[in-house]
Amino acid sequence: MIVVMKVGTSEAEIEKVTQELSGWGLSPEKIVGKHKVVIGLVGETAALDPLRIQELSPAIEHVLSVEKPFKRVSLEYRQGEPTDIKVPTPNGTVTIGRNRPIVVVAGPCSVENEEMIIETALRVKSAGASFLRGGAYKPRTSPYAFQGHGESALELLAAARDASGLGIITEVMDSPDIAKIAEVADVLQVGARNMQNFSLLKKIGAQNKPVLLKRGMSATIEEWLMAAEYILAAGNPNVILCERGIRGFDRQYARNTLDLSVLPVLRSLTHLPVMIDPSHGTGRSEYVPAMAMASIAAGTDSLMIEVHPNPAKALSDGPQSLTPDHFDRLMEELSVIGKAVGRWEHPAMAIA
Secondary structure, eight states: OEEEEOTTOOHHHHHHHHHHHHTTTOEEEEEEOSSOEEEEEESSOTTOOHHHHHTTOTTEEEEEOOOSSOOTTBTGGGTTOOOOEEEEETTEEEEEOTTSOOEEEEEOSBOOOHHHHHHHHHHHHHHTOSEEEOBSSOOOSSTTSOOOOTHHHHHHHHHHHHHHOOEEEEEOOSGGGHHHHHTTOSEEEEOGGGTTOHHHHHHHHTSOSOEEEEOOTTOOHHHHHHHHHHHHHTTOOOEEEEEOOBOOSOTTTOSSBOOTTHHHHHHHHBSSOEEEOHHHHHSOGGGHHHHHHHHHHHTOSEEEEEBOSOGGGOSSOGGGOBOHHHHHHHHHHHHHHHHHTTOOOSSOOOOO
16 A cells, blocks of 8 residues: 655655554555655555545545555556666666666676686676676586585675676575675675575565566566565565576577566566566577567666676586677677667766
8 A cells, every 4th residue: 555645745744644654553665756755555454444544644645555466566656656776886876777778787607717707897898788797606406516616706706896897796595695795796686596585585685785686487477576575575675677587398499488578567567677687598699689689679677698708618507608709799789779769878887
């Protein structure tokens, strides 16, 4: 349920209404929009009479019920106003949002050594990327596959951050690792295999770094949004949704089925920004450019592209990784689509 205040309502009146609603056992959350202030009500609201709330103050314009099971995540909760995620990086603040320039994230699946991660960071930065992706901890299907270098890889990501000025995105797998990863990462990633690890979602929602939430391999859109709801309910409003392909039945030609239909669907359901990962989505480097361009045309806010100096020798996900030269060409191709839809800036950096 949301309470929409009239334009020009004083802070004192908003606070008065908020305190009254808190006394009803609800959790009011003030949402400041461009023109109006909305008070979101979380708690047992099903039996509440909107007219009773309306009578609290003449400054209340109207009271609306949020029908979706995901309350804070829903577009209704913010009165149709999209959320911008502002991420401080060494090069300035990058803003990821619906009406902002496309933000490109690039880098290897996993951090292998200092030379490769710094080389990759410098190359993707020069091509226009704003963030470096790289796994320190890697969830793998096989227990015998490379699992990442762990804590030592965080030091290498920090070195790449210092050398390039790029923001860092890396995955959190276990709650005890959140604090040390947050010391290095600018955005914490929850991977597809952990999308419904609810204890992890609660813990990662209790810290203040933005969160990149990847869709589970077999997750419905509602399950994905409910996972995001866990993070917002824990106190962190800065969530980016990442589509990385879902499990299909034809695995001979593509690793996953990249669901680009989520873009218009999510636009109608949530205020959160959306990223597309065509590298995991297809599993084949030759398919990545077409799907990346299609993602921009369909309305993505961000792209995640895997880049490795020598994909043939990559310790993980080599077949879906572009070389730096290939990434340079792709960024030129993406700029054509991005400029056509009015969402391209080189480099893709918005300084606050």
